[in-house]
Amino acid sequence: APPLARRQNSTDWTAQEWDVIVVGAGTAGIIVADRLSEAGKKTMLLELGGPSYGIVGGTERPSWLDGTGLSRVDVPGLYKSIFSTPDSELLCPADVVSAFQACTIGGNSAINAGLYFQPPASDWDNYFPAGWKSADVEEATQRLLAKQPSVTSYSVDGKYYLQSGYDAAEEWLVKGAGFSHVSFNEEPNNKDRVFGRPVYNYIDGQRGGPTRTYLQSALKRSNFRLQTGVQVQRINHVGGVASSITAKVDGSIITVPLSRAGRVIVSAGAIASPGLLIHSGIGPSETLAKLSAAGFISNSNSSAWVANPAVGEGLFDNPNTYIELTGSTIESYAHSYDDPITADKDLYLSSRSGPYAFASQTSAFWGYVDNDDGSRTGVQGTIDSSGYADFTDNKTITLNIYGTSGLKSSGRVILSSEGKFIPGPSSDVYYNDPQDGMSIAKFIHTIFQALPASTPDSPAVAGLTPLNIAQNSTVEEIYTYITTWSKYAVGSVQHWSSSCRIGKCVDADTKVIGTMNIHVIDASIVSPLTVNPQFGVMVAAEKGSERVLKTWG
Numbered sequence: 001a002p003p004l005a006r007r008q009n010s011t012d013w014t015a016q017e018w019d020v021i022v023v024g025a026g027t028a029g030i031i032v033a034d035r036l037s038e039a040g041k042k043t044m045l046l047e048l049g050g051p052s053y054g055i056v057g058g059t060e061r062p063s064w065l066d067g068t069g070l071s072r073v074d075v076p077g078l079y080k081s082i083f084s085t086p087d088s089e090l091l092c093p094a095d096v097v098s099a100f101q102a103c104t105i106g107g108n109s110a111i112n113a114g115l116y117f118q119p120p121a122s123d124w125d126n127y128f129p130a131g132w133k134s135a136d137v138e139e140a141t142q143r144l145l146a147k148q149p150s151v152t153s154y155s156v157d158g159k160y161y162l163q164s165g166y167d168a169a170e171e172w173l174v175k176g177a178g179f180s181h182v183s184f185n186e187e188p189n190n191k192d193r194v195f196g197r198p199v200y201n202y203i204d205g206q207r208g209g210p211t212r213t214y215l216q217s218a219l220k221r222s223n224f225r226l227q228t229g230v231q232v233q234r235i236n237h238v239g240g241v242a243s244s245i246t247a248k249v250d251g252s253i254i255t256v257p258l259s260r261a262g263r264v265i266v267s268a269g270a271i272a273s274p275g276l277l278i279h280s281g282i283g284p285s286e287t288l289a290k291l292s293a294a295g296f297i298s299n300s301n302s303s304a305w306v307a308n309p310a311v312g313e314g315l316f317d318n319p320n321t322y323i324e325l326t327g328s329t330i331e332s333y334a335h336s337y338d339d340p341i342t343a344d345k346d347l348y349l350s351s352r353s354g355p356y357a358f359a360s361q362t363s364a365f366w367g368y369v370d371n372d373d374g375s376r377t378g379v380q381g382t383i384d385s386s387g388y389a390d391f392t393d394n395k396t397i398t399l400n401i402y403g404t405s406g407l408k409s410s411g412r413v414i415l416s417s418e419g420k421f422i423p424g425p426s427s428d429v430y431y432n433d434p435q436d437g438m439s440i441a442k443f444i445h446t447i448f449q450a451l452p453a454s455t456p457d458s459p460a461v462a463g464l465t466p467l468n469i470a471q472n473s474t475v476e477e478i479y480t481y482i483t484t485w486s487k488y489a490v491g492s493v494q495h496w497s498s499s500c501r502i503g504k505c506v507d508a509d510t511k512v513i514g515t516m517n518i519h520v521i522d523a524s525i526v527s528p529l530t531v532n533p534q535f536g537v538m539v540a541a542e543k544g545s546e547r548v549l550k551t552w553g
C-alpha cells in the first residue's frame, strides 16, 4: 500500500474537532501542517487534488517509468512536459482557478522546475513589515534548509550536462558584461550583476520539496491527517470567528468542525486563497455584495461578513520575455516525455544522472536597475537548454528574462462574472506602471551591448545572436517588444504571489485582519521577491507557523 495508507488518525474525520484545519496541501500548507502537528496540535490537512509523487501513490507516468515506483513528478527532466499535457490530473480544474496551477499533493512544488533560490536579505528588509525582516526570518530559513537542502550539483554522478549554453552564457555575461561568478546558494545576498549555476531542491536525483520532506514526518504522527479529494468551499464564521469549514467530497457536502481556540489556515495559493476568503464573506465589501446578490455567499447576513479591502489586492507575477539565442557552439536539447534518447533514459534509471536529473535550466543571472525615483528594480535571467515556439533548431536556446523585486505593477484577484465567481488574475498585472518596462528594457539593452554585433542573417562567428529581437535594438524598441503581447512577451510565468500582503490583508501573525482565527500562509503573503518564489514561500510557511504557535499562548 502507498505510504498514505499509514496515516494514523483514521477514525471518522468529519465527526472530530480539529485544532488546525489547513486548506491546501501545497508548498506552504504541508510545511504549516507539519510544524503545527509537531507542536501537538490536532491537524487536518485538506487537499482538493490527489496523488503526485510516487511516494504518495502518484501513478501518472510515461511507459518508460512503468515498474520504477516513480511518477512523472519525480523525474526533474520531465518538468516542461506539463505545459503540453493540459489534461494532466496534476493541474487545477477550470472551476477552481483561472490560471495554470497545480492541484495535487505538493501543489505547485509538484510541477515546478524545482529552482530553489534563497531570497537576498534585502528582500525581507525592503519589502516586508516589522517582524518579517531578514533577522526575523533567519531561524526560519535555517530550519527550512535543515529539512530541505539546496543543490547545484543535481546529477548523482557529479557531472553537469547540456553545458554548451552555460559556456556561451558565461562567455557573454562574465567575460563580456563583467558579471561576477557566484555560487548562489553560498552567497544568496549577492544579486548585483551575478552569474552562476541554478540551485534546485532535488533529493538524490529526484524532485524534492515539502512532499518528500515535511509531509513524510507529518504522516508519522497520530495527531495529523491528510485528506485528498476535498474541495473546501467556504469557512463558516460569524464576524470573523470561524467554527468549521464546508467542503465537497465525492459530490457530497460535508462540514469539518474546529475545536475551541482552533484555527483555519488558508494555504490554497495566491489566487485560490483570496477566492476562498471572499466566498466565505471576507473581502472587499463591494465584491461581497455582488456575490451575495448572485446567491454565492450562503451566509447572506451581511453583519456576519468581514470587510477587508486588501483581500486579493496586489496580486503579482513576474513579467517575462523569451529571448531566443543562437550560436555556432550551441547544441540544444529537448527533453522528451514518452521517448527519451535511450542512453539518457538508461543513465537516469540506473544512476539518477544525466539530462533527466534536472529541469533544463543551465544558468541563471541577476542584476538591478537604479531608477530615477531612487527605487531599484531587480531583473533575473534563466537560460534553458532548448529553443521555443518558432525557433527550435538544434543551435538555439532560450533566455527567459523577467522583472522581479521593486516592480511597481500589480493587479488583483478577480472573480469571473460568468456566474461561478472563479478566482483569477485581473488583466493589469503586468507593466501597468511604465517604469517597470523601462527598467527591464534598460537592463536587456545593457547586456545586449556586451554581445558581438550580429544579426540572424549575418551572425557573428563567435558568441550568441538574439533571433527574435535585434541585438542592436534601442531601449525604446526593447520596451515596445517586451510590453507588447506575443508568444515571447507578456506571457505569464505563473509565479503568483502578494495577493494578501502582511500588514494590509493579514497581520504579522498571518491572521486575516478583521477575523479572530482565520490565517493565510502561502504565496499570498509574500511580497515580490528578487528570486523565484518557492524558497521564500517555504520560509514564510516556517515563519508563519512559528507566529501562529506563539499566538496560542
Ligand SMILES: Cc1cc2nc3c(=O)[nH]c(=O)nc-3n(C[C@H](O)[C@H](O)[C@H](O)COP(=O)(O)OP(=O)(O)OC[C@H]3O[C@@H](n4cnc5c(N)ncnc54)[C@H](O)[C@@H]3O)c2cc1C
Pocket (backbone or CB within 6 Å): 023, 024, 025, 026, 027, 028, 029, 046, 047, 048, 049, 096, 100, 101, 102, 103, 104, 105, 106, 107, 108, 109, 111, 112, 113, 114, 115, 116, 117, 230, 231, 232, 233, 267, 268, 269, 270, 272, 276, 493, 494, 495, 496, 522, 523, 524, 531, 532, 533, 534, 535, 537
Ligand atoms: C509551472 C510552474 C513552474 C514554476 N517553477 C518554479 C521554480 O522553478 N522555482 C520557484 O521558486 N517557483 C516556481 N514556481 C512557483 C512556485 O511553485 C509557487 O510560487 C509555489 O509553489 C506556491 O506555493 P503555495 O503554497 O502558495 O501554493 P500551491 O503550492 O499552489 O498550493 C496550493 C494548494 O492548495 C490546493 N487548493 C486550492 N484550493 C483549494 C480548496 N478550495 N480546497 C482544498 N485545496 C485547495 C491546491 O490544490 C494546491 O495543492 C512555478 C510555478 C509553476 C506553476
